[in-house]
Amino acid sequence: MSTVNSPSPQGEQAISLLLLADQDNCLVACRFLAKNSVVDIDQQPVQLANDIQIAHKVARIDIAAGAKILKYGAIIGSATTDIKRGEHIHLHNMQSDYLPTFIIPTRIEVQEL
């Protein structure tokens, strides 16, 4: 497991994103990363377009719609839209190649019904 470092506000090198396998096209946040913060991805600074919660995925490279998402060196599903480097990867832009993912509506969604 290698790590991708980004400078913390204190100027120290705090780990922000994990690369789990060399061939992966996504990284895993190892702490909360705020929107607009700058992280290093493969030694290139990238500004985050969204808040990223701990353990959520971030695109390591630009990923085309239909391309496989690789994590742990394994295929974990396919992109449903084009995904830009540094973008959050989740239910809104990828899906399983096996089974649909079941989620419950949020409180706001229920109130709007």
Add this chain to the structure above:
Amino acid sequence: MQAYLRQDGSKGIRNTLLVVYLVECAHHVARGICQQFPDHDVQLIGFPGCYPNKYAQALMESLVTHSNVGAVQLISLGCEGFNRYGLEKVIADSGRPVNTLVIQENQGTAQTMLRGAEWVASTLTELDTATTVDMSVDELIIGTICGGSDGTSGITANPGIGRAFDQFVAKGATCIFEETGELIGCEGIMSARAATPAVAKELVQAVEKAAIYYDTLGHGSFAPGNADGGLTTQEEKSMGAYAKSGASNINGVIYPSEIPSEGGLYLLDVVPDGEVRFGFPNIADTAEIIELISCGSHVILFATGRGSVVGSAISPVIKVCANPQTYRNMTDDMDIDAGRIIENRGTLDEVGQEIFELVINMAEGGQSKSEKMGHREYLLTYKYFSAGRACS
């Protein structure tokens, strides 16, 4: 380690007295008996259904003769379909004290509770005098499950358990991982670790069966909290779950209530055979824990990211917490802070070693957090497995 020696040669790390209801209608009476012994290891299990089921009967027979169990009080309403005399014979033949009370033959609720409590009190006196014998690591059976998984589970807690499993397997212990539905997508890499080509084929078949079963049900073993925690797909969750198995060769595929005859690593196939009937393979994590225990597990290693709190009625459940935020939020429920790995406060090997030592501690008088908190969850529902399997 110190253990209770059973007539069949197995060794238990607890000497639990079980009170068992044989239909939901007998649940209240059985619970009432248990509640009179809050300071003793008297635990409640049962089967809710009125109609017989071979799987449930086999599971129950394994649970009441589990090495951690010392004696059993059966509570029957009287008209249910459970084969109570068959169960009673299995317990008696195992050398354990057993008593059956039928509510309809004992003047109802109050008298049955009274008579049950009298038997439990006198049997506890007997269990209190039990002596222990030495137990070695190769006699341990350890099961693992993950629940409330998130994106940290597959990076910290699950591979940490994998490291501990590798140590146990190397020392001759028996290790069991499970939930073929949570291995969908891993069948290729998993079968490459099979001890024999026949086992490789069985591993692939077990996962294929799960994929078909879950596809029929409409969705997989994936809960909304998994998505909140950063997991997007079943196969992503699978890759994380798979890490619990470590790196040892896989000796075989087993079925609920089947105790492996020799040490090594085994996959427990929990998905029923044939067409979908009786609903989900396991309706919650506790049903899987109970199946792992039915295969002899002395201790359960439970990896959690979102924060599960469950224990079990028969074997201690150790919480290996994957997410450092969850650990800080729910420290009282979590035994091991595996999430420290992603905060650079520890390594996988250190977490694996800590897990290994805590399992040993469970057999040396230690208690897990869930055990101390009084968590004694239990679930058993209907299932179907083909003829010829241990649980059919």
